[in-house]
Amino acid sequence: MRKNIVAGNWKMNLDYEQGLSLFSEIVNMVKDEVVGDQEVVVCSPFIHLSSIAKLATAKVAVGAQNIHQADAGAYTGEVSASQVKSVGAAYVILGHSERRGYFGETDALLAEKVNTALKNELKPIFCIGETKDEREAGNFFDIIKTQLEQGVFHLSAEEFAKVVLAYEPVWAIGTGLTASPEQAQEVHAFIRATLAAKYGQELADATTILYGGSCNPSNAEDLFSQADIDGGLIGGASLKSRDFLSIVKAFNTK
Numbered sequence: 290m291r292k293n294i295v296a297g298n299w300k301m302n303l304d305y306e307q308g309l310s311l312f313s314e315i316v317n318m319v320k321d322e323v324v325g326d327q328e329v330v331v332c333s334p335f336i337h338l339s340s341i342a343k344l345a346t347a348k349v350a351v352g353a354q355n356i357h358q359a360d361a362g363a364y365t366g367e368v369s370a371s372q373v374k375s376v377g378a379a380y381v382i383l384g385h386s387e388r389r390g391y392f393g394e395t396d397a398l399l400a401e402k403v404n405t406a407l408k409n410e411l412k413p414i415f416c417i418g419e420t421k422d423e424r425e426a427g428n429f430f431d432i433i434k435t436q437l438e439q440g441v442f443h444l445s446a447e448e449f450a451k452v453v454l455a456y457e458p459v460w461a462i463g464t465g466l467t468a469s470p471e472q473a474q475e476v477h478a479f480i481r482a483t484l485a486a487k488y489g490q491e492l493a494d495a496t497t498i499l500y501g502g503s504c505n506p507s508n509a510e511d512l513f514s515q516a517d518i519d520g521g522l523i524g525g526a527s528l529k530s531r532d533f534l535s536i537v538k539a540f541n542t543k
């Protein structure tokens with residue numbers, strides 16, 4: 290009914306050659322492991338994109354980690370959605386907590402970036418999630434609902450159908466702390482119910498919702514076995530082909 294996706298986020302790691310060789314390894318290793326309606330996505334730094342996109346397959350797609358909200362122009366150092374699309378990328382991560390936190394990306398800016406991505410036929414992997422303080426304060430459902438309302442709920446149902454969501458509790462990203470399968474499932478079910486209230490049950494059921502935050506070969510299977518977890522957004526463990534492959538395989542047992 291909905292696509293299962295395991296997406297790697299290389300962040301600002303790997304030089305050009307290292308990235309190419311990791312991507313080739315991933316393509317070779319996963320070719321017999323990606324079953325049914327499952328997709329692997331690798332989101333690399335811009336420098337790798339055009340080269341790895343040439344090696345992409347029907348099972349392994351390529352994505353960027355950011356785009357500028359404008360179509361083109363005098364924005365030194367930035368990269369546009371149409372440029373990313375032109376090299377063959379299919380996805381773009383938007384709303385990652387590192388972009389929100391270190392680069393001050395607000396919900397309003399992210400809504401603009403979502404529009405620009407869709408206009409250029411890039412599928413947003415839109416990240417939402419609460420900080421440690423917000424979890425401890427117990428208002429994380431409100432935080433997540435607001436991120437959805439301000440980041441993507443301006444979209445029509447037809448537009449929203451192209452969006453992949455990623456629930457990434459900020460306290461679990463790169464920290465080694467993972468949300469328990471029950472904690473993650475509770476939030477994923479809340480997100481799906483929120484989508485159903487906005488867009489109807491059918492579209493909510495068709496939406497891929499990934500979990501991200503210290504997902505690794507030893508916890509992936511338990512996380513992916515949850516009813517509303519449709520895959521993962523993987524940071525650190527996507528930099529080692531064997532670990533990434535184990536996470537991809539963890540899905541096959543679902």
Ligand code: PEP
Pocket residue numbers: 298457461462463464465501502503504522523524525526
């Ligand atoms: C991420 O960057 O989206 C992420 C989930 O990182 P990590 O897996 O390293 O926690």
